[in-house]
Amino acid sequence: MAGLIGLDWGTSSLRAMRFEADGRLLETRQRPWGIRVLPEGGFAAALAHICEGWPTLPILASGMVGSRQGWSETGYVDTPAGPADLAAHCVTLDTHRDQRVRIVPGVRDAQGPDVMRGEEVQVFGALSAHPERRADTWLVLPGTHSKWVQVREGRIHRLHTLMTGELFALLRTHSILGAGVPDDAGADETCFLQGVETARASSASGAFSRLFAARANVLDGRMPAAGVPDFLSGLLIGEELRAAEAAGWTDSAPLLVGDPSLCERYRRAADVFGWRWSDTCTDAAARGLFLLAGLIGDAASVPPAQGAA
Amino acid sequence: MAGLIGLDWGTSSLRAMRFEADGRLLETRQRPWGIRVLPEGGFAAALAHICEGWPTLPILASGMVGSRQGWSETGYVDTPAGPADLAAHCVTLDTHRDQRVRIVPGVRDAQGPDVMRGEEVQVFGALSAHPERRADTWLVLPGTHSKWVQVREGRIHRLHTLMTGELFALLRTHSILGAGVPDDAGADETCFLQGVETARASSASGAFSRLFAARANVLDGRMPAAGVPDFLSGLLIGEELRAAEAAGWTDSAPLLVGDPSLCERYRRAADVFGWRWSDTCTDAAARGLFLLAGLIGDAASVPPAQGAA
Structure with missing residues (x-):
């Protein structure tokens, strides 16, 4: 070649x-x-x-x-x-x-x-x-449509799509939750972690039963309107981890693959769940x-x- | 007066x-x-x-x-x-x-x-x-923002909002799942029940981990594109029931309040879950x-x- x-x-x-x-x-x-x-x-x-x-x-x-x-x-x-x-x-x-x-x-x-x-x-x-992970492992590829992929003996064995990124964009752009959020809302780590924790604590009922909290918290003066996007990001990524845990998709340390800043969000969310992630692969x-x-x-x-x- | x-x-x-x-x-x-x-x-x-x-x-x-x-x-x-x-x-x-x-x-x-x-x-x-339900009961008010309301001694005691109707509209109108659905897609009871059953079977991982099935089923030839809206409706209403059950919000027969045709959808979904609903109140x-x-x-x-x- x-x-x-x-x-x-x-x-x-x-x-x-x-x-x-x-x-x-x-x-x-x-x-x-x-x-x-x-x-x-x-x-x-x-x-x-x-x-x-x-x-x-x-x-x-x-x-x-x-x-x-x-x-x-x-x-x-x-x-x-x-x-x-x-x-x-x-x-x-x-x-x-x-x-x-x-x-x-x-x-x-x-x-x-x-x-x-x-x-x-x-x-x-x-x-x-x-190559040490080819025998049996899970890979997580965050994105518009996140993919959870199980590999066995070097081949893709199972595959699960979660529409995390697309749901975030829909809620941020078109829903009542995004209304009133200032355009220049900066990063808010506290609200992100609050979202992740809300998802984790939702347990078997799931984070979508807590979605309206993004609005109720603001109306109640517990969260700034500018924090809503990061709260939603944390809630949806947290829900992805919660669902994966409930479904038993994970092994002890899945391999994270993709955009570095998005992978970093998943890593911070996983800390709340007490997960260990192995290396991130960005190329x-x-x-x-x-x-x-x-x-x-x-x-x-x-x-x-x-x-x- | x-x-x-x-x-x-x-x-x-x-x-x-x-x-x-x-x-x-x-x-x-x-x-x-x-x-x-x-x-x-x-x-x-x-x-x-x-x-x-x-x-x-x-x-x-x-x-x-x-x-x-x-x-x-x-x-x-x-x-x-x-x-x-x-x-x-x-x-x-x-x-x-x-x-x-x-x-x-x-x-x-x-x-x-x-x-x-x-x-x-x-x-x-x-x-x-x-009036016989004033002492202790649950009411469910389906809609853009569904409300699950616990009443004790004639007063509203607890309150939970689920954004079922708004999520349905977002996914139908703005998501990849709605793309390719014909404008004149009629009612499809089979797809509705398939959506409810998918939500029920999702168990603790929750129906949002199965959302992409609306697309994969169509690509796989298992569902007509025109059935996607009813599948999504069933999946989201089913998720509402699944989450309520997991959270222990229900009593044996909640009172359904609101628009008759929407209440009828909830009644059909509840059948899949083996729930009994009491009367529907439309005025x-x-x-x-x-x-x-x-x-x-x-x-x-x-x-x-x-x-x-």
Whole structure:
């Protein structure tokens, strides 16, 4: 392999990573060109613009770009799903002739049912940085749709989606709870921890039965209106941890994967629950894309059916 | 009392009821003039329009009209709160000279903290129709903000707000789960019951950990996109029942108060949980306003402090 361009292409943004042949990351570029907010010229134009000045290299893309609303629909691989399964089911774009563009499939857990697109690449990237955890572990990928992923023998075994980030945005922007919050409300650690503690204390009834507290506390003079966003953030992240604990998803120290500042919020919330978290992996997408590209190179010489085994 | 005009004045609508001196309801009018969507001329104009052609009678109003964003801020009465406590703390408008207009205070439960405005009148109206339940019972008032109210010795003892209706509207209108749902999606009882059952089966982890199932089920071909709204409705109402059960709020047969079709949804959901519901009270606001107006007539001759005791 002469090198690689990796694309992490989601709903709201596009990130392009240029790798050397030895896996070294030379440059990363980011644009607000998610699959719902493309520039004029659509997918092909977005790709051409973000790669401007880079040499012609194989391209491997993951995320919502492979969904029905994406560039080319790429199916799901069922659990248990390992890197070789993903590599064997990548789809090569036939609409883009100058450069070979492949898209990674999503992963489907039929037991939920539950699905993901993009996070599966981060899972294997994170495991490549922590090979000692491949045998049996949980990974947590916070975000708009948080993913809790159980790995056994190096393959994704179970998968659970919690809509924490999307619920936070809905409540902050559109609900009565967000009304009256000043636009320049700064960070409020006390309210964040109060939200986490409220979720923890909600026990089996769950934090959504305590959601209105964000308003009642303000009316009662117990919380500043500017503290509502952090209270809600703490309440929803706390609810995610509470639900995971109640469902028995956790092991002793799940691996936290993703945006550093968001991971830091989860770490502070976990302290309230008395959890220990292991390392945080913040370059998981880059690692995962390069890993899969290597497997595709290998897999090209064997029939897909064997590659999927 | 020569008769009464009762106003149920909330955030999104205004309902006016004209009573005879003996309590008989002569006429009800409804307009979309909630406190956030007033006609030109504001509160006074809305009142004048909706009462057009009616005789000049004492007016008693309840609901968000007494909030900080309402016509005249009317405080909260703390729990335990009975009808006499509400009657003693009604506020008389000094801005409206032609007619005496009083506003009923809200109720505050300091233990939550939690608050309500308008539902307290419905609670006492419903109890006047079911006097055998005054000693010790639970009432459930479904809506944008559902209220679970514990009554002891004829007074509101505890109060819990669940934002079920608002969460449903947010998810239906603004979330990824509502995307792709046809505008003319009709009722789907199977999906509704599937949502209720999903909430019940979520056990201590709670139904919000299963919210993404609304999307995964559709992607997986297990549910039609048009069934998503009823699935969400069932999931959220089911979560309300699950949380109430986990918190021990219920007695054997809570009294259901409010809009008949919404109450019917709660009744069907409760069947899945094996609950028995007692009667549904659908004219609780009218009953409550007339009851309180009678008490204010009595209470006018005693000082407020004694009236509040």
